[in-house]
Amino acid sequence: MGDFRVLEIKQSVFADNEKRASELRKELKEKKVFLLNLMSSPGSGKTTTLSRTIDQLKNELKIGVMEADIDSDVDAETISQLGVKAIQLHTGGMCHLDADMTRQGLEGLECGELDLVVLENVGNLVCPAEFDTGAVKNAMILSVPEGDDKPLKYPLMFSICDVVLINKIDVLPYFDFDMEQCRRNILKRNPNAIIIPICARTGEGTEAWADWLREEVKAWQKAERS
């Protein structure tokens, strides 16, 4: 058994989420903690991708992970066995995390000494896109079996993400998925999106992702306070 806590998150009652998210980001800047908000549909490979990312970065960065789920501890169990700090956040039915809920998780994780905290958000392409968690960057995973038309159907999610990982490229031969069409659909929503095709299971392409994340963490920690 891995070692992790389970935290029952309280639904926040604050209407001013954007202000609270900005405040949280400012505090994280002072603490030199980089918070990544990782989103996707259920089953597109967030936990596997995260495991791979931890393997690639854990010798260089002190990493913590917050696993948000409506129920179950399976993800925190998996992640905690990789030797990083992990906490399971139970949202009690809530379909997303906002800045205050994220703050509860960060306090539970005691993140002060960490370089990188990854929030694995609830599996959902709709609601998490609507709430700024206070993260420094947003990333999402779209997996090949979901189809190349998803940027057309879930526009907000694709427009707010700095990086889109296209996962499960090992099964491209078995699905009707057009990578170039997918790129065009993503860029239509977000011309600045960084798009990285990966296979989290085999590791293919994940170095480019780890490189991007490493650079972002270092830039965040170095930059003068704004």
Place this chain on the structure above:
Amino acid sequence: MGDFRVLEIKQSVFADNEKRASELRKELKEKKVFLLNLMSSPGSGKTTTLSRTIDQLKNELKIGVMEADIDSDVDAETISQLGVKAIQLHTGGMCHLDADMTRQGLEGLECGELDLVVLENVGNLVCPAEFDTGAVKNAMILSVPEGDDKPLKYPLMFSICDVVLINKIDVLPYFDFDMEQCRRNILKRNPNAIIIPICARTGEGTEAWADWLREEVKAWQKAERS
């Protein structure tokens, strides 16, 4: 181009959704219209499954389809080409449909002469489970690439569905998906769930699903008003 309308759904302001759902169900009973609420994650194959179902039942039943999406018309376009009545519902960012929103769709569809109306709900395993749409039965699709652990992570969705279709069984050899474990996980959430493995793309297993749906529609139309 298929022939379909696009309806911009208004967010409902009613707190008494359960009562409104019951009323809608009662009206559908009087009109002998069977409403099926079809739910799943993004990309698990709702539209392909629905196309297959329409092919199998359209000579026996008058069918209408409501395609709910945050944005885009790609699904209504696909469905309307199958020669059934289709309407695209735009939810304007909303992550689910409730009974009043469903009623707006039914009115737009002019469902009075239909035997079966399928509501293809927003792709989301969380929020749609929390709102009774007024449907007679709920069905959901879990696709093999999403993983056999999803009933543990999205308990409410699995507990409210009468039928769980396990789609994309043609790619079972390429994924770490244990069908028996999946069945156990589903039945833990819902001991009465009917579980039907299918491949919507090839048609495998879809006859059992069409048989179940045909029987339910006939039973609904025959039964005395309660």
